[in-house]
Amino acid sequence: MREGYEVVYKRPKSLIETRMHYCPGCFHGTVHKLLMEVLDEMEIVEKTIGVCPVGCSVFAYDYMNVDMQEAAHGRAAAVATAISRLHPDKYVFSYQGDGDLAAIGTAETIHACNRGENIVFIFINNGIYGMTGGQMAPTTLKGQITTTSPHGRDPINAGMPLKMSEIVSGFDGVAYVERVSCNTAGNARKTKKALEKAMKISEQKIGTSFIEVISNCPSGWKCTPVQSLDWIKDEQIPYFPLGVIKEPGK
Amino acid sequence: MAAKGYVEISVECCKGCGLCVVSCPVKCLEIKKTDTNSFGLHYSFQAEDKCIACKNCAIVCPDACITVYKKTV
Structure with missing residues (x-):
């Protein structure tokens, strides 16, 4: 460190010092980092249990220095239910992608x-099945070209993209829903x-929280990481508007 | 006058995605096109000494490889 300077931002302590396997520019790393910063700042690392999905973030337990459990594909919500009921004093989070939460695991998510x-x-x-090579997901945008929709997603065959945040915000058990991006x-x-x-x-035990992060997939979208930011701004955010959808007391 | 801050970027950790470069408000970061790290990837570095320690680059860095230093008064 140079003389006369102080550290104002560094890698969070709970993010394990290793190189992540994600593609360059993938928001998984950003969200891992922000989550670990929050746990560090709230000093709840020891009291948190996470559930990993199947998908690109299947190895999230290699990067987050908290207690974690791997779940079968789509069943993270069911596993997290068991953990939160058995350990009511712990903070339980479930980290899932759109193939896991919105496709194979829709039933578990909705019922939880x-x-x-x-x-x-x-x-x-991120609107795509990134890990398996960029196939169409339920959240793929109308007209978006993927390996299984080479002419663009056709709403007549595939329907319109699934707005999970709006769906779960209708349940009384859900306390807080917000859609964000990075x-x-x-x-x-x-x-x-x-x-x-x-x-x-x-901590207050008033219901489920649901944070949807509009993410990117430069490899699956076949663009550079910087171009993927423009795609998010021009295509994804107009269909999936950011902001608080539901919060306690409102 | 010395700059308000500076950044240190871990060369081995960086994958050269360029998200820090576009997020920098004073445009002091660049991708080193002439060199690679041991994984064969270009990496970003601080090209100009005009960092304002806003932390934007570090917050958007997906690989958490940026440390930001700010001048103490």
Whole structure:
């Protein structure tokens, strides 16, 4: 360190010092980092249990220095339900992508939210099945070209993209729903605030929290990381508007 | 006058995605196109000494490889 300077930002302590396997520019790393910062700042690392999904973030337990459990594909909500019921004094989060939460695990997610389990859902929505090579997901945008929709998603055959946040916000058991992104530094700061708020709601035990992070997939979208930011701004955010959808007391 | 701050970027950790470069309000970061790290990836570095320690680059960095230093008064 140079003389006369102090550290104002560094890698969070709970993020294990290793190189992540994600593609360059992937928001998984950003969300891992922001989540670990929140846990560090709230000093609840020892009291948190996470559930990993199947998808690109299947190895999240290699990067987050908290107690974690791997779940079968789509069943993270069911596993998190069991953990939160057996350990009511712990903070439980479920970190899932759109193939896991919105496709194979829709039933588990919807029923866990309807029961109002004390879980923080972190839903990474990049509109594609990134891990398997960029196939069409339920959240793929209308007209978006993927390997299984080479002419663009056709709403007549595939329906319109699934708005999970709006769906779960209708349940009485859900306390807090917010849609955020990490495409700019400002939005990344909002993501951190949303994660912090969700963890505080988990402490009060007033219902499920659901944070949808509009994410990117430069490899699956076949563009550079910087171009993916423009795609998020121009295509994804108009269909999936950011902001608080539901919060306690309102 | 010395700059308000500076950043240190871990060369081995950086994957050269360029998200820090576009997030920097004073445009002091660049991707090193002439060199690679041991994984064969270009990495970003601080090209100009005009950092204002706003932390934007570190917040958007997906690989958490940026440390930001700010001048103490």
